[in-house]
Amino acid sequence: MSVTSTTVNVISATQAKVSIKVADTAQDCTGDVTIIGASDVGIVCKSSFTVKAKVVPPECSLNISSSPFRNGIILPRIRTFTITGTNSAWTTSSTVTIEGINTIIPLSRSAKEIKVLVIVPSKLRLAAGNKVVTVTTPLAGGTNVCKGTLVIQ
Numbered sequence: 001m002s003v004t005s006t007t008v009n010v011i012s013a014t015q016a017k018v019s020i021k022v023a024d025t026a027q028d029c030t031g032d033v034t035i036i037g038a039s040d041v042g043i044v045c046k047s048s049f050t051v052k053a054k055v056v057p058p059e060c061s062l063n064i065s066s067s068p069f070r071n072g073i074i075l076p077r078i079r080t081f082t083i084t085g086t087n088s089a090w091t092t093s094s095t096v097t098i099e100g101i102n103t104i105i106p107l108s109r110s111a112k113e114i115k116v117l118v119i120v121p122s123k124l125r126l127a128a129g130n131k132v133v134t135v136t137t138p139l140a141g142g143t144n145v146c147k148g149t150l151v152i153q
Helices: none
Strands: 008-012 015-018 029-036 042-051 061-064 077-086 095-098 103-109 113-120 129-139 142-152
Touching (some): 061 129, 077 129, 095 103, 095 113
Parallel strands (some): 061 142
Antiparallel strands (some): 029 042, 077 113, 103 113, 129 142
């Protein structure tokens, strides 16, 4: 691995700060750090620079129980849905959103399944069709987003 940076902030005789941008596609590697002064005199620190590859979670998909279903004509309906995931790693911090539905109450969450209580608006407020369901989970290296479809007839 070889990186050259001309953006060096000398903090003291024994410290320097260097900004280096690492590509998202970088793989795990270790490199030497060489500091060359104005008189071309250098210091080499062996294996002192390490890059860790970005962890990319596998593609996630989800299924929803009770899909398709009919919403009420005039009054909203209270429904429970079970959302199951493939390649999901859901936690208690995972959030659920459903297109066109504002009231979603998580009842339980596990790595592969989330049960929610939902107040589904009536047909007067929510038209029939495919509604996007999204489960978002914060992770140490970013966010895992899992999407699926709820069919309302």
